[in-house]
Amino acid sequence: xxxxxxxxxxxxxxxxxxxxxxxxxxxxxxxxxxxxxxxxxxxxxxxxxxxxxxxxxxxxxxxxxxxxxxxxxxxxxxxxxxxxxxxxxxxxxxxxxxxxxxxxxxxxxxxxxxxxxxxxxxxxxxxxxxxxxxxxxxxxxxxxxxxxxxxxxxxxxxxxxxxxxxxxxxxxxxxxxxxxxxxxxxxxxxxxxxxxxxxxxxxxxxxxxxxxxxxxxxxxxxxxxxxxxxxxxxxxxxxxxxxxxxxxxxxxxxxxxxxxxxxxxxxxxxxxxxxxxxxxxxxxxxxxxxxxxxxxxxxxxxxxxxxxxxxxxxxxxxxxxxxxxxxxxxxxxxxxxxxxxxxxxxxxxxxxxxxxxxxxxxxxxxxxxxxxxxxxxxxxxxxxxxxxxxxxxxxxxxxxxxxxxxxxxxxxxxxxxxxxxxxxxxxxxxxxxxxxxxxxxxxxxxxxxxxxxxxxxxxxxxxxxxxxxxxxxxxxxxxxxxxxxxxxxxxxxxxxxxxxxxxxxxxxxxxxxxxxxxxxxxxxxxxxxxxxxxxxxxxxxxxxxxxxxxxxxxxxxxxxxxxxxxxxxx
Amino acid sequence: xxxxxxxxxxxxxxxxxxxxxxxxxxxxxxxxxxxxxxxxxxxxxxxxxxxxxxxxxxxxxxxxxxxxxxxxxxxxxxxxxxxxxxxxxxxxxxxxxxxxxxxxxxxxxxxxxxxxxxxxxxxxxxxxxxxxxxxxxxxxxxxxxxxxxxxxxxxxxxxxxxxxxxxxxxxxxxxxxxxxxxxxxxx
Numbered sequence: 172x173x174x175x176x177x178x179x180x181x182x183x184x185x186x187x188x189x190x191x192x193x194x195x196x197x198x199x200x201x202x203x204x205x206x207x208x209x210x211x212x213x214x215x216x217x218x219x220x221x222x223x224x225x226x227x228x229x230x231x232x233x234x235x236x237x238x239x240x241x242x243x244x245x246x247x248x249x250x251x252x253x254x255x256x257x258x259x260x261x262x263x264x265x266x267x268x269x270x271x272x273x274x275x276x277x278x279x280x281x282x283x284x285x286x287x288x289x290x291x292x293x294x295x296x297x298x299x300x301x302x303x304x305x306x307x308x309x310x311x312x313x314x315x316x317x318x319x320x321x322x323x324x325x326x327x328x329x330x331x332x333x334x335x336x337x338x339x340x341x342x343x344x345x346x347x348x349x350x351x352x353x354x355x356x357x358x359x360x361x362x363x364x365x366x367x368x369x370x371x372x373x374x375x376x377x378x379x380x381x382x383x384x385x386x387x388x389x390x391x392x393x394x395x396x397x398x399x400x401x402x403x404x405x406x407x408x409x410x411x412x413x414x415x416x417x418x419x420x421x422x423x424x425x426x427x428x429x430x431x432x433x434x435x436x437x438x439x440x441x442x443x444x445x446x447x448x449x450x451x452x453x454x455x456x457x458x459x460x461x462x463x464x465x466x467x468x469x470x471x472x473x474x475x476x477x478x479x480x481x482x483x484x485x486x487x488x489x490x491x492x493x494x495x496x497x498x499x500x501x502x503x504x505x506x507x508x509x510x511x512x513x514x515x516x517x518x519x520x521x522x523x524x525x526x527x528x529x530x531x532x533x534x535x536x537x538x539x540x541x542x543x544x545x546x547x548x549x550x551x552x553x554x555x556x557x558x559x560x561x562x563x564x565x566x567x568x569x570x571x572x573x574x575x576x577x578x579x580x581x582x583x584x585x586x587x588x589x590x591x592x593x594x595x596x597x598x599x600x601x602x603x604x605x606x607x608x609x610x611x612x613x614x615x616x617x618x619x620x621x622x623x624x625x626x627x628x629x630x631x632x633x634x635x636x637x638x639x640x641x642x643x644x645x646x647x648x649x650x651x652x653x654x655x656x657x658x659x660x661x662x663x664x665x666x667x668x669x670x671x672x673x674x675x676x677x678x679x680x681x682x683x684x685x686x687x688x689x690x691x692x693x694x695x696x697x698x699x700x701x702x703x704x705x706x707x708x709x710x711x712x713x714x715x716x717x718x719x720x721x722x723x724x725x726x727x728x729x730x731x732x733x734x735x736x737x738x739x740x741x
Numbered sequence: 742x743x744x745x746x747x748x749x750x751x752x753x754x755x756x757x758x759x760x761x762x763x764x765x766x767x768x769x770x771x772x773x774x775x776x777x778x779x780x781x782x783x784x785x786x787x788x789x790x791x792x793x794x795x796x797x798x799x800x801x802x803x804x805x806x807x808x809x810x811x812x813x814x815x816x817x818x819x820x821x822x823x824x825x826x827x828x829x830x831x832x833x834x835x836x837x838x839x840x841x842x843x844x845x846x847x848x849x850x851x852x853x854x855x856x857x858x859x860x861x862x863x864x865x866x867x868x869x870x871x872x873x874x875x876x877x878x879x880x881x882x883x884x885x886x887x888x889x890x891x892x893x894x895x896x897x898x899x900x901x902x903x904x905x906x907x908x909x910x911x912x913x914x915x916x917x918x919x920x921x922x923x924x925x926x927x928x
Contacts, residue, residue, distance in 0.1 A: 292764060292767050293767055293771045296814075297814045300760075350814055351756070352813070352814060352815055352817040352818075353814045354811070474812070475808040475811070476805055476808035476811075476812055478805075478808070479805065480805060483801075
């Protein structure tokens with residue numbers, strides 16, 4: 172059948188199972204937009220291409236399915252760069268389609284021409300420039316295949332205007348991917364399993380480190396089974412939260428820079444680390460020279476390039492986590508690690524006194540209170556929390572107890588401020604039945620708050636909790652700790668967020684006292700439409716515990732106890 | 742440079758497509774691996790190009806370089822031949838000042854090194870030499886007193902000794918017929 176490139180594009184997306192795309196039209200992608208009227212695919216108009224890319228990313232993270240963003244050439248494409256880099260760092264499967272100037276104009280510095288495949292080369296898993304309609308179907312199929320297989324990641328397809336306009340024969344079957352060099356399906360050698368089992372059997376103080384790979388592989392059940400059978404406690408990375416229910420007895424909590432103190436102590440005192448789908452990021456290890464020096468290390472990881480990259484390991488099992496664990500589990504011996512678990516529990520008790528939740532109400536509203544109450548109110552429902560980057564993100568990770576995989580969506584590796592609102596839009600589009608909460612700082616919210624209009628235009632019921640402390644809080648905290656409280660360029664003027672929301676037709680509230688948190692959360696949940704709540708929290712509170720960048724993992728700055736007065740008060 | 746670092750030689754087969762050289766070069770830059778030499782050229786198959794890359798790395802870095810190269814979708818095969826018997830060659834053209842009075846001396850050196858003269862001018866010669874890098878370095882060193890006007894080197898190319906083309910290249914079919922198996926999954 173003869174079709175135009177633009178028609179082929181949508182036809183291929185439909186056949187790949189795409190129902191929604193997030194985008195922003197422009198000159199070089201107009202032929203594609205023109206052909207959209209014949210497609211079943213629903214297009215969601217963002218207010219900025221960065222937003223569209225984060226939406227696709229949020230869509231992917233909420234479901235595991237490939238998210239799709241579309242934009243025009245030049246500025247449309249370059250605006251996607253931050254979103255693509257975010258997806259790359261967090262292994263999120265998205266496909267970005269960009270328009271490009273006509274093939275004969277390429278290289279002439281034509282209007283809105285940017286070499287976007289060149290620009291995105293180091294921040295995509297793969298990318299391609301399509302200059303002929305006949306190449307389009309195969310390239311799109313390859314893009315989806317590469318994005319979702321192996322270690323997932325973003326793929327960009329740049330399509331010239333003439334390739335969209337030209338007609339050619341469309342044959343789906345003939346356009347099968349041809350990627351002879353692409354081998355995502357590795358599996359470990361038998362001998363490696365034996366060595367891993369030996370270490371598991373011998374370990375007296377083991378800790379499982381569970382990362383996002385658990386979610387990507389869908390290996391929650393296998394990880395739980397391993398933990399339960401061998402009685403190994405489970406520490407989680409930020410992106411791994413939800414891989415094991417927070418209420419599970421073997422769930423320790425988050426590790427790393429702002430991880431729980433007892434988790435970091437457990438890791439530093441372990442004699443075996445079982446790393447499952449995580450990559451020993453510097454925010455997780457602290458000083459690598461002092462990292463878990465007494466522990467043997469088993470690394471189960473789908474990407475061979477991660478092995479021995481950050482931390483040297485003793486056994487590497489390269490392959491899909493679920494597959495590897497299914498092979499391993501039948502041979503794992505039941506273990507008794509009660510002594511070790513008791514040791515950890517003692518540290519846990521010690522930490523409770525540092526917990527802000529245990530502190531008396533001194534009339535101040537703390538972000539931790541907001542997160543705690545939000546968790547308590549929404550814990551029984553199918554909730555997805557989408558956070559931005561900074562202090563509120565860490566408080567969310569500490570105080571919101573995630574029971575389900577994909578119930579937290581956050582930018583971990585790149586730490587992209589402005590991520591939360593657009594990513595939440597993507598998540599809500601992907602999972603309309605889920606209750607979606609944005610937890611965002613006053614700084615990050617102002618980066619992409621234009622997407623409130625997208626949310627309204629699509630009539631999406633999303634609740635936005637702004638943790639408003641009047642500062643770029645995490646930067647301020649670093650200035651407090653490491654730059655002698657020189658609060659250079661961190662005090663932040665914001666609009667009245669409640670009135671701003673009203674201008675968009677969004678219901679809004681402002682909360683300044685602890686006692687008003689729960690009623691506000693309840694009112695937001697009961698309201699049929701979207702709600703923005705401006706929580707005016709303690710301005711100079713800090714996230715504890717904290718491992719300073721490059722410090723050993725068990726050297727933590729702890730919350731001054733019993734409390735609470737912060738820098739502002741002295 | 743870390744402990745155990747040495748010059749590694751990789752033979753890399755890639756798809757002969759636009760931009761692949763950039764992807765490979767960009768990878769080394771991004772991961773902060775310093776390329777000593779990179780050559781690229783055609784192979785016996787028109788759709789496949791072959792690179793020879795030398796890079797300073799310890800054994801663990803070398804393994805990660807290989808793993809990272811494989812992450813590039815257009816890379817078909819990576820073979821680290823550092824520790825295996827292989828023929829390694831560099832080609833250089835050296836333009837050297839050689840007036841009548843010293844010319845016999847220069848020609849003598851050319852003979853000793855089994856190089857050859859490919860152009861003769863009134864006051865200079867162009868010498869072509871093929872060989873391992875240290876042999877070429879040796880010739881350049883002895884020619885320097887006469888005045889090296891200009892020099893160009895290709896960077897090294899390498900090939901395993903014996904019948905086997907590249908380790909595993911045939912057994913896994915990458916160079917034979919690059920088809921199907923990993924494609925079926927996506928259908």
